[in-house]
Amino acid sequence: xxxxxxxxxxxxxxxxxxxxxxxxxxxxxxxxxxxxxxxxxxxxxxxxxxxxxxxxxxxxxxxxxxxxxxxxxxxxxxxxxxxxxxxxxxxxxxxxxxxxxxxxxxxxxxxxxxxxxxxxxxxxxxxxxxxxxxxxxxxxxxxxxxxxxxxxxxxxxxxxxxxxxxxxxxxxxxxxxxxxxxxxxxxxxxxxxxxxxxxxxxxxxxxxxxxxxxxxxxxxxxxxxxxxxxxxxxxxxxxxxxxxxxxxxxxxxxxxxxxxxxxxxxxxxxxxxxxxxxxxxxxxxxxxxxxxxxxxxxxxxxxxxxxxxxxxxxxxxxxxxxxxxxxxxxxxxxxxxxxxxxxxxxxxxxxxxxxxxxxxxxxxxxxxxxxxxxxxxxxxxxxxxxxxxxxxxxxxxxxxxxxxxxxxxxxxxxxxxxxxxxxxxxxxxxxxxxxxxxxx
Ligand SMILES: [Zn+2]
Numbered sequence: 001x002x003x004x005x006x007x008x009x010x011x012x013x014x015x016x017x018x019x020x021x022x023x024x025x026x027x028x029x030x031x032x033x034x035x036x037x038x039x040x041x042x043x044x045x046x047x048x049x050x051x052x053x054x055x056x057x058x059x060x061x062x063x064x065x066x067x068x069x070x071x072x073x074x075x076x077x078x079x080x081x082x083x084x085x086x087x088x089x090x091x092x093x094x095x096x097x098x099x100x101x102x103x104x105x106x107x108x109x110x111x112x113x114x115x116x117x118x119x120x121x122x123x124x125x126x127x128x129x130x131x132x133x134x135x136x137x138x139x140x141x142x143x144x145x146x147x148x149x150x151x152x153x154x155x156x157x158x159x160x161x162x163x164x165x166x167x168x169x170x171x172x173x174x175x176x177x178x179x180x181x182x183x184x185x186x187x188x189x190x191x192x193x194x195x196x197x198x199x200x201x202x203x204x205x206x207x208x209x210x211x212x213x214x215x216x217x218x219x220x221x222x223x224x225x226x227x228x229x230x231x232x233x234x235x236x237x238x239x240x241x242x243x244x245x246x247x248x249x250x251x252x253x254x255x256x257x258x259x260x261x262x263x264x265x266x267x268x269x270x271x272x273x274x275x276x277x278x279x280x281x282x283x284x285x286x287x288x289x290x291x292x293x294x295x296x297x298x299x300x301x302x303x304x305x306x307x308x309x310x311x312x313x314x315x316x317x318x319x320x321x322x323x324x325x326x327x328x329x330x331x332x333x334x335x336x337x338x339x340x341x342x343x344x345x346x347x348x349x350x351x352x353x354x355x356x357x358x359x360x361x362x363x364x365x366x367x368x369x370x371x372x373x374x375x376x377x378x379x380x381x382x383x384x385x386x387x388x389x390x391x392x393x394x395x396x397x398x399x400x401x402x403x404x405x406x407x408x409x410x411x412x413x414x415x416x417x418x419x420x421x422x423x424x425x426x427x428x429x430x431x432x433x434x435x436x437x438x439x440x
Contacts, residue, residue, distance in 0.1 A: 002027050003406070004043040005371060007050035010034060011386065013345050013360040017338070019386060024054055026367040029180065029406035034361055047401060047408075049371050055390065056361050057116025057140075057368030057404065058315035059348025062215075062253040062274040062303030065130055065143070066091060066099055066123040068106035069431040071307035073440055079221050079283045084154070086440060087308060091123040091146075092156030093437040098430040099126040103133035105427040106313055108415055111139055113396030115315045116368040116404045119215050119251055119274070119303070119352055121146055121188045124157045124164075131175045134183055138409040138417040140368060142213055142352050144188035145171055147203065153194040161199045165206070172210050182405050184352075185210065189245075191217040192236055193227045197243055204244025213353050214245055218252040220285050225257055237262040246271045251351045253303065254279075255293070256286040263289065267297040272351040275343065277321040278312070279305035287325050291334045301351035302343045314396045319344050323391060337391035371401040 003026040010020045012034060025033040025043065067087065074086035094102070099122070110118060120143035122130045127145035134141045145168055148154070149161045159167075168187060176185035187203045189195040207214045219225060219236050228236040237258055240246055246265075251272040258266065266273060275288050293300055302322060304313045319340045326334040349359025357366045372394060374382065379393040402410035409417050 001406070002043045002045070003403070003408070004046045005049045005054055005369065006046050007048060008052045008054045008371065009386065010361055011053065011055045011390070012362065013056050013342070014362050024361060024369060026369075026403065026406050029366055031361060031363055031365050031367050033363060047371070049401075051373075051375065052400060053372045053374050053386065053390070054361065055114075055370050055372065056345045056359055057370050057402070058114050058344050059117045059301065059352065059359065060110070060115050060303045060313070060315055060318070061119040061251055061272065061301035061348045061351035062276055062305055063106065063110070063118045063120045063313065064122070064306035065103040065106040065120050066094060067102070067306030067308050068109075068313070069098060069102040069427060069434060071311050073435065074308040079285060080223060082283060082309065088154040088157060089438045090434055090440070092154070093434050094123055094126060096126045096129045098434055099123065100129040100133045101423065101426040101430050103130040104137060104418060104423045106307065107134060107137045107139045108418060108420055108423050109313045111137065111402055111404070111409050112399060112413070112415060113314050113316065114370040114372070114399040114402060115313070116140055116370065116402060117348065117352060117354070117358055118142070119186060119213065120144070121190075121215055124148060124159060127171055128174070131171075131178070131183060135179050136418065138404050138407055140182050140358070140404055142184040142186045142215075144168070144186035144215055147187070147189040147199060148194040149196050149199045150194050161196060161202070164199065165202055169206065172206075172212060176210060176212060180405070184212070186213040186215040188215045191220075191224065192239060193224060193231070197232075200240075200243040200245055207249055212249075213351075214250045216245060216250070216252060218255055219257045219262070220254040222257055235262065237265055241265060241269060248272070248299070248350070249353065251301070253305065254285065254288065256280055256288045258289065263293050263296045263298065266293065270299055272299045272301055274301045274303045274351060275322060276303045276305040277318055277325050279309040281321070281325065282309050287329065290322065291326055291330055294339065299347065299350050300343050301347040315344055316394050316396050319391045337385075337388045340391050341387055367403050367406040369403040370399055372398045373400045374398055
C-alpha cells in the first residue's frame with residue numbers, strides 16, 4: 001500500500017533541519033521518499049496537501065491515560081493532596097472497563113491533536129485493558145503498569161514486590177512489540193517514595209533484559225526530595241542512579257528540583273528528562289531548569305502528564321509553554337522555538353528509545369506524520385518563520401490528517417479508528433461511576 005502526501009511544506013527535522021516543498025511517500029508503515037516537488041510513481045492513494053505543512057508526529061513522553069477520566073476532578077491542589085485525596089482513590093476505584101475508556105478518551109484527544117507516540121504510565125491494575133484500547137485506536141505507545149510496593153504506598157494500590165514484578169513481566173511478555181511493534185512495554189515504578197529499593201533494582205535488570213524503557217517520576221517537589229533524603233540518605237537523582245534507574249533506557253518525568261550536580265549526572269548518564277510545563281505550573285511544583293539541562297548536554301523530551309493536572313493533553317500547548325515559562329527567569333532568548341520543536345520530536349523519540357524509528361521525516365523511518373492547515377488567522381502571515389508559527393501560534397485544532405505506522409488515523413480532522421461519540425458517552429458514564437464510588 002502506497003500513500004503520497006502531495007504538495008506540502010515538509011518540516012523534516014533531519015540532521016540539517018531542512019524544510020522542503022514537496023511530497024512524502026509512504027509505503028507500508030515506512031517513509032520511502034521525501035522529495036522536492038512533483039515526483040511521479042504508481043501511488044495507490046494521493047492526499048492533496050497543497051498549502052499545508054507536514055511535521056513529524058509529535059511525541060509526548062509522559063502521559064497517564066488511566067487518569068483521563070479524572071479531568072476536572074482534582075483542580076487547584078498541591079501534589080501531595082492531589083495524589084492522596086483524589087488520584088490514588090480514583091485509580092484504586094478503576095475497573096477493567098473504565099481503564100479502557102479512559103485510555104480511548106486520552107488517545108482520541110492525543111491523535112486529533114497531532115500526538116502520534118506516547119510514553120504512558122497506567123495504574124496498578126487493568127493495564128491489559130489500556131493496551132487493548134491502544135491497539136484498537138492506532139496510536140504508537142510505550143506503556144506500563146504502575147508499580148508501588150513500599151510500606152507507605154496507598155492501601156488500595158499497594159502490592160507485594162513479587163506480585164508487582166510478576167504481573168509486570170507477564171504484561172511485558174504479552175505486549176512488548178505487539179501490533180507489529182507499534183506497542184511497547186515500559187517498567188513504570190511510580191516514584192521513589194512509593195517503591196522499595198529491591199523493586200527498583202529488579203526493574204533495572206528486567207528492563208535491560210527485555211530491552212524496555214523505564215518510566216518514572218523524579219524531583220517534582222521539595223517535599224519529595226526531603227522524603228527520599230530521609231529514607232535513603234541520598235539525593236534523589238543519585239539514588240536512582242545507584243539503583244540502576246539512569247541512562248538512555250530511563251525517562252524521568254519532571255526533574256524540577258535538580259541542582260547543578262544533579263544536572264551533570266543526568267547529562268553524564270544520558271538519562272532522559274521529561275519536561276511537563278503545564279503540570280508543573282498547575283500543581284505549583286516549579287519551573288524545571290530546562291535551558292541549563294540542555295546546555296549541560298541532557299536529553300530532554302516533553303509531556304502533558306495526566307488530564308487532572310493539566311487539563312489538556314495537547315502537545316502544541318506544552319511546546320508553547322515550555323518556551324514561555326523560561327523567559328521571565330532567563331531572558332526572552334531562553335529556549336527558542338527551534339529548540340522546543342526538537343524536544344517534542346527528536347527528544348521524545350530518544351526518551352522512547354526509538355530515535356532510529358521516529359522523530360523526523362526521513363526515508364526508512366516509520367511513517368508517523370501530521371498534516372497541519374496553518375491558514376487560520378492565528379497563524380497568519382504565512383511567510384513568517386515556519387517554526388515560530390508551529391511553536392508559538394499553532395493549535396491542536398489546526399491538525400487535518402494524522403498518519404501513524406503508515407495508517408491514516410485522522411482524516412480531515414476526524415478520527416477514523418474509533419467513534420468519538422461512543423468514546424464520549426462511555427467516558428462520561430464511567431467517570432460518573434468512579435466519582436460516585438470515591439465520593440468526589
Ligand atoms: Zn505523572
